[in-house]
Amino acid sequence: MSNQKIWTDAAILEGFCGNETARREALRALYLQTGLREKALHMVVSHGGSADDGRDVFQEAIIIADRKLRAGEFRGGAALSTWILGIVKWLWWSQLQKNTRRKLSPPDTDHDLESPEKWLLTAERNAALDQAIGGLGEGCQRILKMYALQISMRQIADEMSLASEDQAKSRAYQCREKLRKLILKNSILLELLKPKKG
Amino acid sequence: MTEDFSEKIDAYLQGKLPTGEQADFEKLLAENPAIARETTLRQAEMHAIERLIEQDLRREMANLETEIAQPPQKKGSKIWLAAAVALLVFSVGFYFFQKKMNPPPPASPAEPTKLDPSQSREPVAETPAEIPKNEPAPSLPKIEKPKNPAAAPRKFSVEKIAALATPSNLQTFVRGQQNTAEPPDDFEKAAEAFDRRDFAAALRFSENLPAARRPETWWLRGHVFFQQKKYALAAREFQQLAAAKTDLFRDRDEWMCLLSLVAERGLADSATAQILRKIEADDAHPFQSDARKLREILK
Numbered sequence: 001m002s003n004q005k006i007w008t009d010a011a012i013l014e015g016f017c018g019n020e021t022a023r024r025e026a027l028r029a030l031y032l033q034t035g036l037r038e039k040a041l042h043m044v045v046s047h048g049g050s051a052d053d054g055r056d057v058f059q060e061a062i063i064i065a066d067r068k069l070r071a072g073e074f075r076g077g078a079a080l081s082t083w084i085l086g087i088v089k090w091l092w093w094s095q096l097q098k099n100t101r102r103k104l105s106p107p108d109t110d111h112d113l114e115s116p117e118k119w120l121l122t123a124e125r126n127a128a129l130d131q132a133i134g135g136l137g138e139g140c141q142r143i144l145k146m147y148a149l150q151i152s153m154r155q156i157a158d159e160m161s162l163a164s165e166d167q168a169k170s171r172a173y174q175c176r177e178k179l180r181k182l183i184l185k186n187s188i189l190l191e192l193l194k195p196k197k198g
Numbered sequence: 199m200t201e202d203f204s205e206k207i208d209a210y211l212q213g214k215l216p217t218g219e220q221a222d223f224e225k226l227l228a229e230n231p232a233i234a235r236e237t238t239l240r241q242a243e244m245h246a247i248e249r250l251i252e253q254d255l256r257r258e259m260a261n262l263e264t265e266i267a268q269p270p271q272k273k274g275s276k277i278w279l280a281a282a283v284a285l286l287v288f289s290v291g292f293y294f295f296q297k298k299m300n301p302p303p304p305a306s307p308a309e310p311t312k313l314d315p316s317q318s319r320e321p322v323a324e325t326p327a328e329i330p331k332n333e334p335a336p337s338l339p340k341i342e343k344p345k346n347p348a349a350a351p352r353k354f355s356v357e358k359i360a361a362l363a364t365p366s367n368l369q370t371f372v373r374g375q376q377n378t379a380e381p382p383d384d385f386e387k388a389a390e391a392f393d394r395r396d397f398a399a400a401l402r403f404s405e406n407l408p409a410a411r412r413p414e415t416w417w418l419r420g421h422v423f424f425q426q427k428k429y430a431l432a433a434r435e436f437q438q439l440a441a442a443k444t445d446l447f448r449d450r451d452e453w454m455c456l457l458s459l460v461a462e463r464g465l466a467d468s469a470t471a472q473i474l475r476k477i478e479a480d481d482a483h484p485f486q487s488d489a490r491k492l493r494e495i496l497k
Contacts, residue, residue, distance in 0.1 A: 024258060031262045052476075059259050063252050071212070123445040129249045130413070130446055132242070138408040141250050148247040176243070183242045193242050 007033055009080040016069045019151050019159070027062070036081045040088045047092060057095070061087040070149070128189035135182045140175035147172050207233075207240050250410075253442065260441030358495045359461050362488050363424060363454065385411050388418055397422045413444040417451070424458055433458035453477070453485040457492070465496060 005011065007029040015026020031037055040061065041054035049057070065084045068074060074083055133141065139160065146156045157168040183189060209215050210223045227234045382390070388403035400422050407415045420435035436455035439447055452473065459470040477489040 020254075023254075027255065027258055028262065031259065032266070037266075055263065059256065062259065063255055066251070066255060067248065123448065125245070126249065127445040129242075129246050130410075130444055133246050133250055134410045134414070136408075136410055138410070141408070141410055144247050145250050145254070148244075148251065179243055179246055180239060183239060183246065189242055190238060193238050193245070 005029075009076070012080060013069060013074065016066055017149075019146070019149065019155060023149075030062070030080075030084075034081055036084060039081070039085060043085065043088055044092050048096070049092065053092075053095075057088055057091050060091055064091070125189070125192050128186055128192055132179070132182045132186045132189055136175065136179060139171075140178060143168070143172050143175050144179065147176075204240070207237050208244075210237070211241050211244060253444075256442055260438070263441070359457055359492065360424070362492060363421075363457055385414060385418075388415075392418060392422060395425070397426055413439055413442055413446055416442070417447055420454060420458070424454070424461075427461075429458045429462035433462060449484050453488070456489075460492065460496070 005025075007026075012026045012030055015022045015029070018026070037058055040058040041051055044054035044057050045051060061084055064087050065074075068087075074080065078086075136144070143156060143160060146159065151159075153165040153168045153172075156172070157163070157165050160168065160171070162168045162171060206215070206223065210220065215223060227237060384403045385407050388400045388407075391397075391399035391403060400418060404415050404418055404422075416435045416439035420432045420439065423429070423432035423435060433455055436451055436458055440451040440455055444451075456470065456473045456477065459467075460474070463470070465471045465474065474489055474492065477483050477485055478493065480486060483489070
């Protein structure tokens with residue numbers, strides 16, 4: 001009997017909200033087994049984009065979808081692939097809108113039509129963030145990622161070969177402090193993120 | 199800062215505070231610089247970690263795209279390939295063995311030997327300087343030479359192409375990130391080695407850099423290989439960098455990748471030609487005019 005996992009929407013959702021291995025497997029399934037990538041490329045190409053545009057937009061859509069899935073914004077009203085295609089439409093529409101003076105009619109999607117910048121940081125911020133996280137070691141980066149993905153301290157301890165949950169907790173705290181120091185040293189980043197008055 | 203208040207900051211940043219509480223919190227932010235500072239710091243922290251998660255996703259997706267572009271070879275085709283290589287090696291060996299055991303009679307330049315069809319099917323040269331058309335090539339490299347556009351003689355100047363390369367900017371990165379109180383880390387050592395053109399040391403120092411340094415590592419190694427004229431390896435490093443889409447090297451990664459591909463094999467494949475066309479047509483691309491110069495060189 002075959003042991004191949006059946007990737008239902010629920011399984012993919014669970015994967016994206018799981019640990020590193022589960023996330024990798026779910027992404028792989030979403031990318032290669034659902035036909036979603038091909039649909040996204042077709043959608044962009046049939047609306048005036050190139051295949052490269054299609055690939056770029058699809059990847060940005062996956063990044064947004066990942067954030068939204070982890071934030072609990074997918075409620076299962078539509079199939080996951082339809083929901084992600086909605087993000088692709090929304091992103092491509094925003095990109096077209098930026099490059100034209102006339103007003104384009106918005107796509108029919110369930111997603112809020114705020115600027116994609118709510119979900120994707122600007123290039124300037126990313127550059128400043130890259131500089132800050134560049135100062136962290138690989139171990140700290142991994143532990144902070146797992147912490148953000150809400151992986152239990154027990155599992156973090158196992159993954160990082162630490163003796164106990166307490167040790168994992170203390171290591172996560174030290175890494176967080178290190179990141180905060182790196183951010184504080186980065187005046188450009190702090191300026192870019194300062195809350196705007198009014 | 200109490201744990202409760204930290205949770206409130208997180209809830210505010212995630213847009214999870216009820217409307218009334220959100221307005222109160224914003225008022226507090228305007229009045230209390232310490233809270234505003236802590237909120238900004240927490241937001242930066244959250245963005246930084248999200249950025250790490252995003253980089254992982256981008257790396258995975260770049261790998262998946264490569265997999266889609268180059269599907270893994272089937273086991274059967276590997277066996278056939280091995281058999282073909284074995285047959286080729288055997289044929290070459292057999293040819294030389296035959297030649298050694300039965301050397302052809304020396305032809306006299308003064309009296310050309312007439313061909314006796316009963317002795318050999320191969321035509322005999324009229325003079326020793328002429329190579330018979332059907333005679334196998336005289337040396338191994340010539341027999342094994344692949345029919346591949348990359349191996350064809352270049353009709354353009356690689357030096358002229360190399361002159362269009364971006365400066366590495368490695369020292370800028372080092373200066374931007376260096377904390378003079380701390381001893382230089384491996385990346386800084388690699389960058390210094392690169393700048394003094396000690397490429398072997400630059401590669402050595404770049405081998406075990408942390409994952410967060412990957413973009414800089416690709417950039418550095420790409421330039422090292424480019425300087426060493428190992429253009430295929432350079433293209434691979436720049437391709438990985440471009441796939442990671444880091445803003446630090448935006449557009450420059452694409453440009454260096456194009457130069458490496460062109461230096462390696464000209465415009466032999468359509469993907470390279472497509473990148474060049476794209477940059478030429480993009481008015482906002484910082485390398486548009488260089489792309490046009492490159493086109494001129496390739497003409």
